[in-house]
Every structure is written in C-alpha cells, then in structure tokens.
Amino acid sequence: MRRALASLALGGLLLACGCVNESYRWLEVDLRADFAVDPAFEDGGNVHVQTHLAVTNPGGGVLSHPLGEIDRFELLEGARSFEGRVEVPLHRGEGLVVYAWLDLDGDGLLCAPGAEPEPAGIAEVEDLSRFEARLTLELSEPCRGPEALYP
Amino acid sequence: MTAALVFGAACGPPEYGVLIDGRRIPVVDMHLHPGEWHGVPAATQAFLAGRFPFPFNTNPGDLADGILSAEGILEELDDAGIHGALLYAVYAPRTVGVATNELVEGYLDHAPSRFWGLASLRVDQWRDASQEALDDLEAALAHPGMIGVKLAHAHMHFRMDDPAYFGIYELAGRMQKPVYLHTGTSPFPGTSRDAAYTDPVYLEGAIEAYPDTVFILGHLGFDFIEREHRGLETCIDLASRFENVYLEPSALGSPSGDPNGAQLREAMRRMREAGLVDRIIYGSDGPQSPGFVAEYLERTVEAMRDTGYEVDEIEMVLSGNFERVFGVEVAQL
Numbered sequence: 001m002r003r004a005l006a007s008l009a010l011g012g013l014l015l016a017c018g019c020v021n022e023s024y025r026w027l028e029v030d031l032r033a034d035f036a037v038d039p040a041f042e043d044g045g046n047v048h049v050q051t052h053l054a055v056t057n058p059g060g061g062v063l064s065h066p067l068g069e070i071d072r073f074e075l076l077e078g079a080r081s082f083e084g085r086v087e088v089p090l091h092r093g094e095g096l097v098v099y100a101w102l103d104l105d106g107d108g109l110l111c112a113p114g115a116e117p118e119p120a121g122i123a124e125v126e127d128l129s130r131f132e133a134r135l136t137l138e139l140s141e142p143c144r145g146p147e148a149l150y151p
Numbered sequence: 152m153t154a155a156l157v158f159g160a161a162c163g164p165p166e167y168g169v170l171i172d173g174r175r176i177p178v179v180d181m182h183l184h185p186g187e188w189h190g191v192p193a194a195t196q197a198f199l200a201g202r203f204p205f206p207f208n209t210n211p212g213d214l215a216d217g218i219l220s221a222e223g224i225l226e227e228l229d230d231a232g233i234h235g236a237l238l239y240a241v242y243a244p245r246t247v248g249v250a251t252n253e254l255v256e257g258y259l260d261h262a263p264s265r266f267w268g269l270a271s272l273r274v275d276q277w278r279d280a281s282q283e284a285l286d287d288l289e290a291a292l293a294h295p296g297m298i299g300v301k302l303a304h305a306h307m308h309f310r311m312d313d314p315a316y317f318g319i320y321e322l323a324g325r326m327q328k329p330v331y332l333h334t335g336t337s338p339f340p341g342t343s344r345d346a347a348y349t350d351p352v353y354l355e356g357a358i359e360a361y362p363d364t365v366f367i368l369g370h371l372g373f374d375f376i377e378r379e380h381r382g383l384e385t386c387i388d389l390a391s392r393f394e395n396v397y398l399e400p401s402a403l404g405s406p407s408g409d410p411n412g413a414q415l416r417e418a419m420r421r422m423r424e425a426g427l428v429d430r431i432i433y434g435s436d437g438p439q440s441p442g443f444v445a446e447y448l449e450r451t452v453e454a455m456r457d458t459g460y461e462v463d464e465i466e467m468v469l470s471g472n473f474e475r476v477f478g479v480e481v482a483q484l
Contacts, residue, residue, distance in 0.1 A: 056245065065244040065275045067308070068341075113312070113352050137454055142390075145310045145347065147275065 027088040030132040033098050034081045038140035045103045047075040052146060053125055054095020065079050066151050068093050088128065096117045096125040099146035102139050110143060117142035122149040166227040168484045169452055171462050173482045177470045180444060181237040182369065182401045182434030184250065185258050188212040191248035203440060218438045221261040229440045231445035234482045240271040240427045243306035246341040252291035259296035267479060269301035271332055274309050274316065285318055292326055298477045303333035304348045311353035315474060320357050324364035329476055332366060335382050336372040351382045356382060358393050365476060366396050367432060371418055373403040383418060387425045392467040397476060402436035404450050412450055420458040431468045432476065
C-alpha cells in the first residue's frame with residue numbers, strides 16, 4: 001500500500017513536471033552532410049561542425065536574430081561526411097543551418113594569429129518538413145565565422 | 152599613503168569624489184549599463200535572477216528596471232560619491248540583450264551633466280546591412296553626449312580579426328570616438344567562448360591597422376568562466392606596443408568573483424609595473440545590484456593603495472585618463 005501511494009505521488013510529481021516541459025518542442029532531423037575542401041587549401045586535419053537554428057526568437061522583435069548554436073562536434077580524423085540525427089529546438093527558433101571548418105594545423109582554433117588560413121563553409125536545410133536532409137558544404141571561405149557567412 | 156580614505160557621505164547631499172591624503176579626487180565610472188528587463192533574453196533573465204539575493208530574486212524584473220533606470224543609476228552613483236558615468240548601448244540579442252542608442256540618448260538628455268554614452272550597432276545582418284548599421288552608428292554618434300563606441304565580440308558574435316567589420320574602427324577613428332571592447336570570456340548564456348571572440352590577441356591586426364582609433368580593452372581579457380587572468384599579459388603587451396590601446400579593469404574584481412581582491416590587485420600591480428598607469432581608465436560594469444558601484448570603487452582604490460599607486464596616479468586612473476582620452480571635462484570638486 002505504501003509503495004502504491006509512493007508511486008501515485010511520484011506519478012503526480014512527474015505529471016506536474018510534464019506541464020513545465022509543455023513549451024519545449026524538438027524536431028528530429030536525420031541529416032547527412034558532406035564536406036568538400038576547396039582545392040586552394042590543403043586537405044588535411046579534422047572537420048569541426050556546428051549546427052545552428054536559422055533564426056532565434058523569430059518574429060522580428062529586437063531579440064530576434066539569425067543563427068543560434070544548437071550543437072558542435074568534431075569529426076573523426078579524415079572523415080569528410082557526417083550522418084546522424086539533429087534535434088532542432090523549435091521552442092527557441094526555426095530552421096537548420098550547418099557550419100563547418102577544417103582544422104588544418106590541428107590546434108582546435110580556426111585561424112589562430114600567425115597560422116595559415118583555414119577554410120570554412122555554411123549551408124541551410126531548405127525543407128525540414130521531411131525530417132531528413134542532405135547537404136554539401138564547400139569549405140572555401142578562409143577564417144570566417146558562421147555569422148560572417150549567414151544570412 | 153596613510154591618510155584615511157573617505158567616500159561620499161551616505162546621508163545628506165552627496166559629496167563627490169574620494170578623499171586620499173587630504174586631497175579629493177574626482178571619479179568617473181566608464182562602464183555602466185542602462186536598460187530594460189524586457190530587452191534581455193529569457194535565458195539571461197533567468198541567469199541574472201539567480202544571482203540576485205533574496206528577496207530581490209522573487210521579482211527580478213522590478214529590481215532590474217529600478218536599478219537600470221536613469222534615477223536608479225544616479226542613486227547608485229550618488230551613494231558611491233561618483234559624479235559622472237559612461238552608459239553603454241548594447242546590441243547583443245543572442246546573449247545580454249538590447250539597450251538601444253535611443254534609450255541611452257534618453258538617459259543623456261535626462262542628466263546631461265552626469266552622463267555620457269557609448270553608442271553601438273547591430274552586426275547580425277552584416278553581409279546585407281553593414282552600411283545601414285554603420286550609418287545608424289554615425290547618426291547616434293552625432294549626439295553631443297555620445298562620446299564613443301561599445302563592442303563586445305563575444306556577446307555580439309563576430310570575430311575580433313575579421314576585416315569585414317573593420318569599418319567600425321575606421322568610422323570611430325574618423326569621428327575621434329574611442330572604442331570600448333569587451334575582452335575575455337563571459338558567463339552569460341549564449342556567449343561565444345571561442346578564442347577569436349574573446350582573446351585580445353586577435354585584436355592586434357585592427358589595432359595596428361587603425362592607429363588613429365583608440366581601443367579600450369575592457370576587463371583585461373579576464374576569464375569569467377574560470378575566474379582567472381587569461382588575457383592580462385596580452386593586454387599589457389598590446390598597450391606597451393601600441394599608443395592607441397587603453398585598459399579598463401571592470402568586473403574582474405567583483406565581491407562575488409574575487410572575494411579577497413587578489414585578482415584586482417594583481418591586475419593593478421602588473422599594469423603599474425609595466426609603466427601603463429596613464430592608460431588605465433576606471434570602470435565598474437555596474438550597476439548589477441544595489442551597492443555594487445560603490446563597492447567596486449572602494450575595492451579598486453584599495454587595490455591601488457595596496458600596490459603602491461601614488462595619489463597622482465590614482466587620480467589618473469579614476470578620472471584624469473578618461474578626461475584626456477575622451478576629450479571631455481570632468482566636473483571639478
């Protein structure tokens with residue numbers, strides 16, 4: 001009996017917590033992204049990837065802005081493609097943009113002072129309603145952050 | 152230097168300045184934030200509310216709107232014995248929010264003998280609207296009280312070394328308006344922590360390319376995540392090699408982040424050792440919470456006394472350098 005009451009109380013608590021999360025909405029997108037390095041650059045080192053919302057706080061108010069980082073990760077050595085599930089936080093904004101750069105010197109920094117230029121690129125998923133997307137990013141822009149390439 | 156240090160009286164008409172060795176020294180706080188609670192993103196509102204002490208955290212919006220108002224800031228200044236202050240416009244919708252140039256102009260018009268302002272601009276549509284943003288900035292800088300430009304690469308999300316944004320420095324130099332730059336990491340949600348957005352070494356190209364533009368390196372590259380000096384030596388190096396670089400030690404010595412004052416003492420000591428006292432401009436990064444503006448001034452003066460600053464040097468830091476760099480007249484006491 002005591003266990004049943006405890007379960008009931010826990011259930012009630014979870015139900016209450018569930019209400020708190022009602023305003024959180026996620027869209028799962030199966031994404032494949034291929035990364036092509038501009039021949040002007042050496043092709044070596046690891047690709048660093050960032051996923052962003054296309055717009056955060058959409059609606060045009062003062063707090064609306066392009067981009068808004070969702071996640072970042074580094075591909076395994078030599079990998080030039082990524083395939084996986086991206087969770088887009090629709091409660092924060094809308095759209096999906098993928099940004100990447102190539103860490104030629106392996107220092108973990110895009111274009112540290114005095115280092116050779118490293119290429120970056122960006123692409124936007126055109127249609128999220130299919131829950132899957134395929135992108136090709138050309139890494140060709142030296143030393144540019146995502147904000148300098150989008151919109 | 153053994154004479155008592157006396158700050159403005161708590162009761163009666165405010166007495167401005169700090170009294171050191173019988174000499175009253177005027178003070179300007181070059182780093183204060185006006186604003187409105189609704190101009191702050193929800194995640195940052197939650198972050199700020201969590202730092203307000205009870206019972207202020209039960210209604211943080213009311214507290215913030217009160218202390219960030221013109222009257223609220225003047226009250227904090229009076230309590231600190233500070234006559235003049237520099238108020239910042241901010242366009243950082245991803246992180247700390249938006250306080251428009253027009254909002255700051257309203258404060259300047261409210262108390263023109265007490266406030267100056269730094270204008271800013273949006274950079275989040277730079278590829279399509281950079282000229283429009285620069286035109287808006289130039290228009291804001293035409294206000295007689297707008298004496299400089301505020302930038303924060305980590306909050307606004309643009310690289311310190313990207314030449315696409317160097318038009319801001321060109322404009323500031325042409326209009327002889329010093330540029331204040333947040334350097335170092337920041338604890339606010341959504342802030343970029345990448346080196347190119349936080350490490351002042353990435354500013355060297357711009358500093359060298361625009362010798363007629365004054366660069367004021369805010370927070371001395373302090374790491375507000377790990378709460379340790381990370382960019383201090385870089386800032387000192389840049390100021391030593393470039394005459395257009397100035398240094399501002401705000402926030403890093405706050406009571407919560409630097410409880411025993413060691414970080415602030417270290418900064419003040421190293422800058423003096425490097426012969427850069429004539430490059431230091433005092434700021435607090437207030438108002439933050441009631442009493443912060445006064446406490447930060449007290450802690451900074453103590454740090455200078457502890458590290459051997461002469462009275463003349465203290466005056467340079469607290470108001471003399473500000474007056475010279477910004478070309479304004481500070482009210483004499």
